[in-house]
Amino acid sequence: MSSPKRKLQYSLAINEAFHQMMDKDKSVLIMGQGLKSPWYVGSTCRGLIEKFSEERVIDTPVSENAMTGAAIGAAIAGMRPVIVHPRIDFMIYALDSIINEAANWHYMFGGKSSVPIVIWGIINRGFEQAAQHSQALHALFAHIPGLKVVMPSTPYDAKGLMVAALKDQNPVIYIDDRWLYTEEGYVPRKVYSLPIGKGIIRKKGRDITIVGISYMAREAVKAGDTLEKEGIKAEVIDPRTIKPLDINLIIKSVKKTGRILVVDGGWRTGGIGGEILAEVSEKAFPYLKNPPKRLALPDTPAPMSRTLEKAYYIRAKDITLAVKEQLGK
Amino acid sequence: MYKTMIRIRFCEESLVEPIIKGEIRCPTHLYTGQEAIATGVCAALKKRDLVFGTHRSHGHYLAKGGDMRELIAEIYGKKTGCSRGRGGSMHLISKDKGFLGSVPLVGGTIALAVGAALASKMKKERRVCVSFFGDGATGEGILYESLNFAALKKLPLLFVCENNFYSTHLPLREIRPKDNISEIARPFGIPSLKLDGNNVLQVFKAAKKGVSFCREGKGPFFLECRTYRLRGHVGPDDNIQGAHTDIRPKEEIEKWRKKDPIKKFENFLLKNKILRKSDIKRIQEEAEKEVREAHLFAKRSPYPKAKDLTKYVFT
Numbered sequence: 149m150s151s152p153k154r155k156l157q158y159s160l161a162i163n164e165a166f167h168q169m170m171d172k173d174k175s176v177l178i179m180g181q182g183l184k185s186p187w188y189v190g191s192t193c194r195g196l197i198e199k200f201s202e203e204r205v206i207d208t209p210v211s212e213n214a215m216t217g218a219a220i221g222a223a224i225a226g227m228r229p230v231i232v233h234p235r236i237d238f239m240i241y242a243l244d245s246i247i248n249e250a251a252n253w254h255y256m257f258g259g260k261s262s263v264p265i266v267i268w269g270i271i272n273r274g275f276e277q278a279a280q281h282s283q284a285l286h287a288l289f290a291h292i293p294g295l296k297v298v299m300p301s302t303p304y305d306a307k308g309l310m311v312a313a314l315k316d317q318n319p320v321i322y323i324d325d326r327w328l329y330t331e332e333g334y335v336p337r338k339v340y341s342l343p344i345g346k347g348i349i350r351k352k353g354r355d356i357t358i359v360g361i362s363y364m365a366r367e368a369v370k371a372g373d374t375l376e377k378e379g380i381k382a383e384v385i386d387p388r389t390i391k392p393l394d395i396n397l398i399i400k401s402v403k404k405t406g407r408i409l410v411v412d413g414g415w416r417t418g419g420i421g422g423e424i425l426a427e428v429s430e431k432a433f434p435y436l437k438n439p440p441k442r443l444a445l446p447d448t449p450a451p452m453s454r455t456l457e458k459a460y461y462i463r464a465k466d467i468t469l470a471v472k473e474q475l476g477k
Numbered sequence: 478m479y480k481t482m483i484r485i486r487f488c489e490e491s492l493v494e495p496i497i498k499g500e501i502r503c504p505t506h507l508y509t510g511q512e513a514i515a516t517g518v519c520a521a522l523k524k525r526d527l528v529f530g531t532h533r534s535h536g537h538y539l540a541k542g543g544d545m546r547e548l549i550a551e552i553y554g555k556k557t558g559c560s561r562g563r564g565g566s567m568h569l570i571s572k573d574k575g576f577l578g579s580v581p582l583v584g585g586t587i588a589l590a591v592g593a594a595l596a597s598k599m600k601k602e603r604r605v606c607v608s609f610f611g612d613g614a615t616g617e618g619i620l621y622e623s624l625n626f627a628a629l630k631k632l633p634l635l636f637v638c639e640n641n642f643y644s645t646h647l648p649l650r651e652i653r654p655k656d657n658i659s660e661i662a663r664p665f666g667i668p669s670l671k672l673d674g675n676n677v678l679q680v681f682k683a684a685k686k687g688v689s690f691c692r693e694g695k696g697p698f699f700l701e702c703r704t705y706r707l708r709g710h711v712g713p714d715d716n717i718q719g720a721h722t723d724i725r726p727k728e729e730i731e732k733w734r735k736k737d738p739i740k741k742f743e744n745f746l747l748k749n750k751i752l753r754k755s756d757i758k759r760i761q762e763e764a765e766k767e768v769r770e771a772h773l774f775a776k777r778s779p780y781p782k783a784k785d786l787t788k789y790v791f792t
Contacts, residue, residue, distance in 0.1 A: 177599065203599060209629070214588040214622030221592020224577055225527065227599065229592075244619070248582050249589060257570040257578060258561025259789040293790050317792040 156335035158328045161303035162192040165310035166230070168339045170200050173228060176314060179206040179219055180232030180268075188234040189270070190329050212241035216267065220250045220319075223265040228314060236269035236323065237283050250319040251294035266313040268322040271362075271413070273450065274457060282450035284414040286361070289321045290391040290423070296344055297321045297391040299362040303333040305388055308342035315341055325363040325413070347394035349401070353383035356407040356471055359398055359424055360386055364411040364443075364462065371467035382471060390420050395427045402428055406437035407474055411467055416444040443470055478520050478677055479746060480760050482512040482739050485536045487764040488545060491772060492552065493713040501552055503565035504581070508536035510675075510707030513738035514639050515540040517680025518607060518700075521688045522575075527593045527606045529586035530579030532567050533639075533706075537609055542574035549771040555778035562781040563789060575604075584610055584617035587636075591623045594632035594697075605691040607635045613644030615658055624697070628665040633691035635684065636662065636699040639674060645710045646724055662699035674702030675738040678745070705733035 156164065170176045178196065182188020184207045197205045208215045212233065219231035233239035239246075246267055253263045273282045290297045296318055300306040306324065313320035350365060351372045360368030365386035372382040383401050387394055402408050408428055410421040421442035428440055443462050451460055489509045495501040508515065515536035519528070522541070530537040538548055543559065551558025552566045560568050567581040577593060580586055590608035597604040614620055615638065627634045638658050642649045649656060659671035668690065670683045680702055687698035707730070708714050709723055746752040752760075 209622075209625060211622035211626060214591065214619050214626060217588020217619065218592035218595055218623070218626060221529075221586075221589030221594075222596040222599075223592070224589060225593035225596035227592075227596045244582070244585075245588060248585060249580070253578070254792055255789045256560060256564045256568045256580075258558070258563040259792065260560065260570050260572055261578060262792045296791075 153334050154337060155332050156303050157191070158303045158306050158331045158333070159190045159192045161307040161335045162310055162324070163194050164335065165307045165314070166193065166196055167199065169311060169314045170196065170204065172339065173314070175226060175228045176230070177204045177206065177222070177227055178230045178232065179208050179215060180234070181208055181210060182234045183207040183232070189232060190326070212238050213245050216242035217245040217249065219265055220245055220253070220263055223263045224253070224261055228264050230266040230268055230314070232268045234270050235272050235281060236285055237280050239269045240285070246295070246319070247292050251292045254318065255294055262317045263319045264317045265319050266310070266322050267319060271323060271325045273325070273327065273413070274461065276452045276454060276457065277450070278452040279449035284445070286323050286390055287414050287419045290420055295319055295321050295391060296389065297323065298344055298389045299323050300388060301328060301362050301365040301386055303331060303335045305342060307335050308340055309344065309388065311339060312341035312344050316344060320344065323362070327363050328366070331366070342388070345389045345392040345394055347385055347387040347389070347397045349383060349397070350386050351382065351384040353381035354405055355381045356383070356409060356474060357398065357401040357405045358382050358384045358467065358471065359408065359410045360384060361390065361412045361414070361420060364413050367462065367464045368411055368467055370464035371471065374464065374468050375471055380471065380475060380477070393424070393427070395424070395431070398424060398428065399432050402432045403435045406435055408436070408440045409467070409470055409474060410442040411462060412442065412444045413462065414444060415447055416442070417447050419444050438474060441470065441474055443467060478516050478681065479742055479752065480764070481516045481520070481540050482677065482742065483760055483764045484545070484767065485512045485515065485539050486739055487761070487768045488539060488548070488771070489535060489708070491768045496712050503552060503554065503567070504711050505552060505566040506533035506711050507706070507708040507713065508533055510733070510737065511639055511641060511704045512536055513677035513680050513742070514637065514674045514702045514704060515609070517677045518635070518637055518684040520681050521684035522605065522607065525575060526604050527575045527577050527597070528609070529577055529590045529593070529607070530569065530609050531586070531611060532579070532581035533611070534569055534579035534609070535566070537579065538569040538571060538576050541571065541576040543569065543571035543576050545767055545771040546774040550775040550778050553775045554780060555775055556781045557774070557778040561789070584614040584619045586610070587614065587623045588619050590634055591627050591632060594627065594634040595630065597633055598630070603633070603692055605633045605635060605688050607637060609637050609639060611644070612638060612640040612642065612649055612658060613652070614638070615661060616644070616652055624662055624665045624667060627697040628667050631694065631696035633694070634697040635687045635691055636697060638699070638701045640701055640703050641706045643706070643710065643725065659699070659701035667697050667699050669699035669701065671701045672703065674704035675736045675741060677738060677742050705736070707734065707737070
C-alpha cells in the first residue's frame with residue numbers, strides 16, 4: 149500500500165486508534181468535554197463526529213463526576229466508552245466515580261460485573277498555566293487497586309496502548325502528556341495493541357539504568373545520547389504502564405548496571421519514582437553499587453512565572469547531571 | 478405485589494436476631510417500612526429493565542427478582558453470596574434479573590444509572606433504567622449533574638427518591654430549607670410526582686406512568702416517595718439494642734407504624750375481597766419457609782478462602 153515505516157504524529161496516532169476501533173466495535177463511544185472544540189483535545193478526535201455522529205461522540209456539559217459515572221454505567225451496561233478529561237486537573241472532580249465505583253466494581257461484586265472503560269486524562273504542563281492547569285496525577289491512580297494506568301511516550305505506543313485499553317475488560321486510566329502531541333514516529337496502519345504492563349528498553353547500556361515515565365522517557369533518551377558521547381552508557385527503560393508495573397524488566401537491568409535513576413514528571417513524595425526504587429531495593433539490593441536515586445518534581449504546586457517554571461520542570465540536562473553525580477564523574 | 482412485600486419484610490426481620498447476636502457483622506441497613514416503594518416500582522418494570530440501588534437495597538434486589546438465598550449468604554459473607562462474599566449487605570447484584578448493583582456511597586449509582594440508560598438508548602433496546610436513592614442524596618451535586626444530562630439526552634431513566642425523612646440521623650428539615658424534593662427535577666424539564674411511599678398501589682400507578690414515559694423515549698421521570706424506616710439507620714433499631722442513639726421521637730415512630738405499608742395493603746386486599754385471610758396466611762407461610770431455607774443455605778455455605786483474597790481485582 150505505502151511505505152511500511154509510515155510516520156504519524158502522537159495525537160493523530162490516538163485519532164487513528166479511535167477511528168479504527170469505533171469502526172470495528174459498535175459499542176465504542178467517546179464522551180467528555182471539548183470534543184467539538186479545536187483546542188481541548190487537539191487533533192485526537194478529528195473527523196470522529198463526522199464519521200460516527202454525535203450519538204457516539206458526545207461533547208458533554210461540564211459535569212466531570214456524573215459524566216465519568218455515566219460512562220462507567222454505560223460500560224456496566226455493555227458499552228465500551230472512552231471518557232476524556234482534556235485537563236487531568238478537572239478529572240479530580242471525577243475521583244469519586246473513578247475510585248469508588250469503577251476501580252472497586254469488579255471486586256466488590258465478586259467478579260460478576262466488569263467495567264470495560266478507558267478514562268483518559270491529558271497532562272497539560274508549562275506555558276505559565278500554574279497550579280490547576282499543570283498537574284501530573286498518575287501516582288494517585290496507580291495507588292488504587294482495580295485500575296490499570298498506562299502512559300505512552302511515543303506515537304507507536306499511543307495507538308497500541310489505546311487499542312489495548314479499548315479491548316481490556318478492566319478500567320484503564322490512559323494518561324498522556326500534551327508535550328508529546330507533536331512528536332512524530334512510526335505508526336503501523338493496521339490495528340495493533342500493545343500488552344498493558346510491559347515496559348521497553350529504549351536504549352541499551354551497562355553503566356546505569358534510567359527509568360523515565362511518559363515524557364521523561366523521551367528526555368531520558370536524550371540524556372542517554374548526550375552521555376554516550378562522553379563515554380557513559382546508560383540503559384533507558386520506559387515502563388509504558390505504571391500499574392501493573394513491569395518491575396522485572398527494571399530489576400533485570402539493574403542487576404546488569406548496578407545503578408538506577410528514576411525520572412518522573414510527578415511529585416516526589418508518594419510518587420511512582422519512590423515506588424520503583426522501593427521495589428528495586430527489595431528485589432535487587434545486593435546488586436546496587438550505590439544508592440538508588442530519583443528525579444521528580446519538588447513537593448510544590450506548579451508555579452506560573454517562567455523563571456519558576458524553569459526551576460520546576462525536569463529536562464534532559466538535569467538527567468545528565470544526575471547521572472554524572474551518581475557515577476561520581 | 479403483596480407477596481413481594483411480605484418476602485422483603487420477612488427477610489429483613491429475619492436479620493434482626495443474627496445482627497444482635499453478632500452472627501451478621503457487616504453494616505446492614507434494613508428496608509422494613511419502605512417495602513411499598515421497591516415493590517411498586519419494580520412491579521411496573523419488565524425483566525430486562527435495569528435497576529441500581531443504594532446502601533438500603535435488600536428490597537430493591539428482591540423486588541427485581543434477586544435470589545434470597547444468595548442475598549442472605551452475601552450478608553453472612555459466604556462464598557455462595559451474590560457477590561461471593563466480597564460485597565456484603567451494601568453491595569448486591571443480580572445481573573440476570575437486571576439488578577446491576579447497589580453501593581453505599583450516597584448518590585453513588587445515580588450517574589451509573591444515567592450511563593446504563595444512555596447505553597439502552599444507544600443500543601435501541603428500549604430498556605428503562607431506575608435509579609433509587611434517598612433524601613440524603615439530594616445534597617449531592619452528582620444528582621443535579623445527572624438530572625441535567627438525562628434530561629438533555631432524553632434518557633429512559635426513572636429517578637426514584639425514597640424520602641424517609643432522615644439522612645442517617647439528621648431530619649430533612651436540617652438538610653434542606655424546604656420539604657420540596659419532588660420539585661428538584663422540574664427546572665430540568667423532568668416531570669415529577671410526589672407520592673405516599675407507603676401506598677403500594679399509588680407507587681405502582683405512578684411508576685407505570687413514569688416507565689411508559691421513559692419507554693416512549695420522552696426522557697426521564699422523577700418520583701418522590703415519602704416513607705419512613707421502621708428500623709434503625711443501620712441495624713435493627715438503636716433503641717431496641719440499647720444504644721439509644723436513634724434520636725427520632727417516639728411519637729413520630731408510632732405515627733408511622735400506624736401507616737405500615739403492608740398492613741395498609743393487607744386491609745385493602747381483604748376489604749376488596751382480592752385476597753382471603755387464608756391466602757394471606759399461605760403467602761406468609763411460604764415467605765417464612767423461603768427465609769428459613771435461605772438462612773440455612775447461608776449458614777451451611779463456606780466462607781471464601783483466604784488464598785482467594787486478591788481474586789477479582791481484575792477480570
